[in-house]
Amino acid sequence: MKSKAPSCPYLLWMIIFTIIPLAMVIYYAFTDKSGNFTLQSFADSLFYTDVFVRSLWIALLSTAICLLIAYPLSYIMSRAKSSTRNVITMLIMLPMWMNFILRIYAWVLLLQNDGLVDIAVKLLGLDVPLLGTTGAVVLGMVYNFLPFMVLPIHSVMLKIDNRLIEAAEDLGANKVRIFSKVVFPLSVPGIISGITMVFVPTASTFLVAQYLGGTGDKMIGDVIENIFQRDKNVGSAISLALMVIILIFIIVMNKFGDEEAAVA
Amino acid sequence: MSEKTIISLKDIELSFDGEVILDKINLDIKDREFITLLGPSGCGKTTTLRIIGGFLEPDSGDVYFDGERINNVPPNKRNVNTVFQKYALFPHLNVYENIAFGLKLKKKPKDEIDRAVKKMLAVVDLKGYEKRPISKLSGGQQQRVAIARALVCDPKVLLLDEPLGALDLKLRKDMQIELKQLQNQLKTTFVFVTHDQEEALTMSDRVVVMNNGKIEQIGTPIDIYNEPANAFVADFIGEANILNGIMKEDYRVIIQGKEIECSDKGFGTFQPVDVVIRPEDIEVCKPEEGLLAGTVTSVVFKGVHYEMEIDCDGCLWIIHSTECESVGTKIGMRFIPNNIHIMNKLFPTENNIFKVTVVSSNSYENSMEIDIEDSVIKVDGYCYPEGSELEISLPPSDIYIAGDGNGALEAYIVSVIYKGEYNEIIMETENHTWLMTSLQDEQVATTAPICFKFDNAHFTLCSGSGGDSK
């Protein structure tokens, strides 16, 4: 029972199917079509810098909006009765079970000309196209990934020992103080988790922009998919860059989380 | 208790991560005895038990069972069963299935298993609990299921790893009596591990007192109590007044400057020794009638007796008596020779004696730096040439524990004995053992950062590049 042997099959699997494919991405990123070492692929991918920046910006925006919507919801859920909480949790998770593409499609239906939301907006007097805008892309992202922000924050909030709140009350804190000095600091790990779980997929999705955005809204995921159809090297370079950016983001988030935890 | 040895441990040694856990353990366990391994946390008692059970292999040394060497025999093949500290009951099985577990493995016929389990349930007073799930049992009940499960396999030796630790006081005391009776009835050998000395004294035929991986003393409860081998045992078992004394000659000892007759011999002449006198063995009398005199500084009623603290020339004595004196009274203390017990000191010398190398010297400031176990320490007021080897005699008062957490070395505290006026603390670092005196009580089996002063140190040059000393 003390042996590490049971993990051997998976370790082998990991090497072949996790490490080697990544090594191949790195390989292709640093070589050209004939296999010679070159940085040309990276140079070429600089052409897409604006797409990169736009993707990161949309991802940040979507993440921030998710956080703003999810945080109060998580707080309300954690203070609710157990039965209510379970129902709300289920209701939040249920859309996640619907196919991702269908959920985007639903917004296409709503935002297109004569779609329900379009009609509603026109009634308010605004005659703006809804589909094919950056706003629609952000809306789609928020819709898709809201549960990923709610669940970690809510789970961390649940774990906050009620006695800590009682201790704060005992020492004279009012509701606002209890929130800012006890609940919020202790919920930070959940916030960090949530931000990571939303930012990573939103920065790298493809399809959402294709369906909901205009021609100027292409995101880095769409670009990668497109490029790979003709140029493996540039595609790999861009993928590698994306991976590194995400990795840096995660490391920064973790460090931030540790500091907060230490201060709290 | 028979005379036959059932388990024998010879020269058992075990280290983990560079730390010595067991240091040459030798122990013979007799068939049918109730023997207890007693000591503070970290002394190695549970490790020793696990070696007997087969869950740990010693680095060197042999384990014998009934004359046969069983070092390589796995736990499932040993005629030994264990009651684990947190019971380790199988959570997905009920009471019956837990107890029947071992028998089912031996493929015993169903009716035989049934009878054995029911009988054992009656023995541990849990009749009718067969179908109960484990999660619905109280701590004491889980305890008894664990014991039943181990005993039903009819082992020659039962190992119990601090089984009563999680129970509250009254239940604990009841279980102590029950276990002792059970052992008498079954005539199985019980090897019991605990850190509670009262428990050990109550239940055992013999007690093995351990500290820091070594056996300090093996004996019956009475022997351990009345004739402890050293200050550690005297202090660990029961309450004691432990003082510094000088053995003038056989049968005569000097305590606090006063000479008195005692019943021990063989300690040499004018030798420093440790003296132990139990609080209940001190007779209170008029100040002029006693060997020593002092003032009562506190009186506490403990139910069974009064506990009085006496200040005798700056030295603290404890007396247990059914009568009390009021605070402030001057009293005298009388002892009979048989109640004065002499022991060898725990530390071989009066001062710390060790060798160091001079790393650098600064004759302008009259200071130097020395190397102790890879730690460089500055010494003011002494200067020896670089490279010389010095022998330092350092009194115990020149070592202290760093309050702010930054010390020269990290030391492991082996023993803390109160000697009436100060605490005598013995610590170990990687290559040295140190003697320290302190007014503060420290926690045994922890590590602490230590610092050195050299106010009263004495330096001797062993070898070096010549040149002047001071």
Place this chain on the structure above:
Amino acid sequence: MRSRRKIGSKIYVALVMVFLYIPIAVLILYSFNDGKTSVWKGFTLKWYYELFNNSAIMNSLYNTLIIAVLAAVISTLLGTFAAIGIYNMKKPVRSLVTTVSNIPIINPEIVTGVSFMLLFTFLGTLFNFEMGFATVLIAHISFCTPYVILNVMPKLRQMDYSIYEAALDLGCNQRQAFFKTIMPEIMPGVISGLLMSFTYSLDDFVITYFTRGPKFQTLPIEIYTMLKRRISPTINALSTLLFVITIAILIIVNIRERKTEKERMTD
């Protein structure tokens, strides 16, 4: 003051729920629409009939289920044993292995998908095969197994190791002790890992997209293809059915959970 806050909270939760469910409601509504545009033409079930007659959809559904079942089972086996081995490793090695194991979880799906594509195209030219069922299955197993490990490890850590020793003490050899004590303890983690793997595999689009080769279709891929052609509201019918089945499964699971809890209480 309390009641005002309570009402505020209720309104907020309700708004979020509306936001989450309007799109789904629309999808369901239009699955019954007798017309192809967003103009309501009348109630009909014809899109459902068309759905069942659509062999492409049925075929892709079948593929999806096969892959999901196989991926879930294989990942669970691979992952459970891996978790046990990793649990026994010394701290530095264990951290390293866990980090590498989590790469498929942390990495953006598109990068994982692309990396698989590179590997399989390379191997494909080397060994002369095309991407398809096998490559999709391998890819799914690769991203499901880390989730199994993530589910089983906490159970191993929570477990009281001395019950394994107790089993040895009472006469089990190592294999017996493992199955009688460790297995029951980690089983909840194994099951949740299995379910998680099944779910992730069922719904995966991105990674399947890059490893399916020219012909292999799974349901998400089929949906994507259908959307590209923007044909009939059969898609709405499909999504409604998926939704209903999902609710049904969740309700059944919930009822069973409540049943076992009631049984536990009355004991």
